[in-house]
Amino acid sequence: xxxxxxxxxxxxxARANRLRALLARGAxxxxxxxxxxxxxxxxxxMFTSAFKTPQEVATFPPRWxxxxxxxxxxxxxxxxxxxxxxxxNSALITAASVAGTGLVTILAAFAFSRLKFPGRNLLFTLLxxxxxxxxxxxxxxxxxxxxxxxxxDNRLSLFIPFLGSIFYTYILRNFFLSIPDGLYWSxxxxxxxxxTYLWKVMVPIARPALTTIVLLNAIxxxxxFMWPMLVINSTANRTLPLGxxxxxxxxxxxxxxxxxxxxxxxxxxxxxxxxARKQIVGGVARGGMKG
Amino acid sequence: xxxxGKRKYAYRDRPLARALEPLAYLTPFLAAIAVFTLYPVxxxxxxxxxxxYQMLTGRFTQVGMENYAYVLRDRYFINALQxxxxxxxxxxxxxxxxSILIANLLNRKxxxxxxxxxxxxxxxxxxxxxxxxxxxxxxxxxxxxxxxxLSWFGAGKINxxxxxxxxxxALIIYGVWSILxxxxxxxxxxxxxxxETHYIAxxxxxxxxxRIFFRITVPMLxxxxxxxxxxxxxxxxxxxxxxxxxxNGRPGPSYNLYTVVYYIYDQFYIKWKLGRxxxxxxxxxxxxxxxxxxxxxxxRKWSH
Numbered sequence: 001x002x003x004x005x006x007x008x009x010x011x012x013x014a015r016a017n018r019l020r021a022l023l024a025r026g027a028x029x030x031x032x033x034x035x036x037x038x039x040x041x042x043x044x045x046m047f048t049s050a051f052k053t054p055q056e057v058a059t060f061p062p063r064w065x066x067x068x069x070x071x072x073x074x075x076x077x078x079x080x081x082x083x084x085x086x087x088x089n090s091a092l093i094t095a096a097s098v099a100g101t102g103l104v105t106i107l108a109a110f111a112f113s114r115l116k117f118p119g120r121n122l123l124f125t126l127l128x129x130x131x132x133x134x135x136x137x138x139x140x141x142x143x144x145x146x147x148x149x150x151x152x153d154n155r156l157s158l159f160i161p162f163l164g165s166i167f168y169t170y171i172l173r174n175f176f177l178s179i180p181d182g183l184y185w186s187x188x189x190x191x192x193x194x195x196t197y198l199w200k201v202m203v204p205i206a207r208p209a210l211t212t213i214v215l216l217n218a219i220x221x222x223x224x225f226m227w228p229m230l231v232i233n234s235t236a237n238r239t240l241p242l243g244x245x246x247x248x249x250x251x252x253x254x255x256x257x258x259x260x261x262x263x264x265x266x267x268x269x270x271x272x273x274x275x276a277r278k279q280i281v282g283g284v285a286r287g288g289m290k291g
Numbered sequence: 292x293x294x295x296g297k298r299k300y301a302y303r304d305r306p307l308a309r310a311l312e313p314l315a316y317l318t319p320f321l322a323a324i325a326v327f328t329l330y331p332v333x334x335x336x337x338x339x340x341x342x343x344y345q346m347l348t349g350r351f352t353q354v355g356m357e358n359y360a361y362v363l364r365d366r367y368f369i370n371a372l373q374x375x376x377x378x379x380x381x382x383x384x385x386x387x388x389x390s391i392l393i394a395n396l397l398n399r400k401x402x403x404x405x406x407x408x409x410x411x412x413x414x415x416x417x418x419x420x421x422x423x424x425x426x427x428x429x430x431x432x433x434x435x436x437x438x439x440x441l442s443w444f445g446a447g448k449i450n451x452x453x454x455x456x457x458x459x460x461a462l463i464i465y466g467v468w469s470i471l472x473x474x475x476x477x478x479x480x481x482x483x484x485x486x487e488t489h490y491i492a493x494x495x496x497x498x499x500x501x502r503i504f505f506r507i508t509v510p511m512l513x514x515x516x517x518x519x520x521x522x523x524x525x526x527x528x529x530x531x532x533x534x535x536x537x538x539n540g541r542p543g544p545s546y547n548l549y550t551v552v553y554y555i556y557d558q559f560y561i562k563w564k565l566g567r568x569x570x571x572x573x574x575x576x577x578x579x580x581x582x583x584x585x586x587x588x589x590x591r592k593w594s595h
Binding site: 025028029031032033035036038039040041042043045046049057058059060061062064103104105107108110111112115116117120127130132133134136137138139140141142143144145147148160161162163164166169194219222223225226229230240241242244245248249255258259262263265266269270272273274277280281284285 | 310312313314316317319320321322323324326327328329330331332334335338346347393396397399401405407408409410411412413414415416417418419420421422424425426428429431433434435436438439442468471472473476477479480525529531532535536539540552555556559560565568569572573575576579580583
């Protein structure tokens, strides 16, 4: 083989390799796009149908896009049911849950990581074993407790039972444990007590873990359906997912209105997801979502 | 903030305060867990043996096995067990296989991956009721887009939500879609933990990509697959919320689609038979417990 021939062969192999790489990348994109279309389709259908006319949602074959976007659907939804109140309730309860559970979790995680007391690790192991109990098993008794406290149909009952979370405490404790001890002792020498050290040093350092907890808790709280359905009766106390469900059972099947109302429910959380996707996905990868 | 010397002195001076300090930090958490997790666990066990238990008064006629006997003979509970078993047996393997394939694609280093991840993970954050209503519309017999797409392939109209023989499949399709994002995320993080050098070594040896996938990726992913199987079996055994938007809060078009948790809800919240609900909850827990243990034993054998 001459030098020229072998150079030509090399070039041919390189070209074949490039072609194969190109084909592989093309196939990757094709299958990824196909799957993405399937996963996103219900959202596409929800958002476009929210702008359709009553005639457009009741034909076969269905129309994929509205002839002209009909914004009145949203006005009608807010007229027919107090979605403004539902929205406010959801926002309030999510905020209360994030703040309340966050505070309880920070205090407990600090005790389980930084403070020393007899039986600490045994107690923590016992708590972890409670994590495998499904909430569905506890619902009956928790309903009785809430009823005994006269909190049925009270918005307080939507976050009080969830103030103590073993899962979130577990995430935060692990993060706290990774903070070096040296920091603690130098803070003590500087005269900081435990309380000061927790809020001035540990909490700022643990911001990534706290962000995860806040995001997962906010999503769970915003989307919660089963528990609010059990404990809330009156219109004024309903949250968005519950209000949407009642809107369907009482208002009949007007799909253009149902899709407009569904859009109102999912849009805030989708925006949150678009902003904080990395933290949410990272948090889910670390331990899954509760419930 | 106090001076360092004073602080240390204060501590030595008050050993009781020092001993009680962890308790002060733990009290809110432990109180919440005691009232809303620990007490209910104990109570549901006791309640399941109380016959004719009345809520609020707490009265019951006697202690015995009657609740269990009733539930295990109730044809709606048997139906619930069957439906839940089919749902778990289809959704768990299907979502596991799909998620391995998709995570494998998402793990490749090509441009625009963030966009694809957003698309695949979006269903995870949306409320069950809202997404369920979109599916309800898509499944509609007369106006649904799913029947339109099927008609392109020559299929006739399927009555997804009103025909008892199809309703479970509608629930399963919606269930796979909603559990996939979470499953893909776990698989993807499992893939990213596989050491790159295994792949390089295989490629140097000239292995084809299909061979690499089955000989390296799948075995190395085994612990993650085990974790996914366990978590998804538990969560699909509790299928409940999805039923409400699809079937207007009823268990299927002709009361054919009870699931175990729906049965618990029905006995508790509709019929106010709390003892029976508690017995059904205990049975659910036992099933979940046994499945978890079995999977762990199998996994341990598999990995050796």
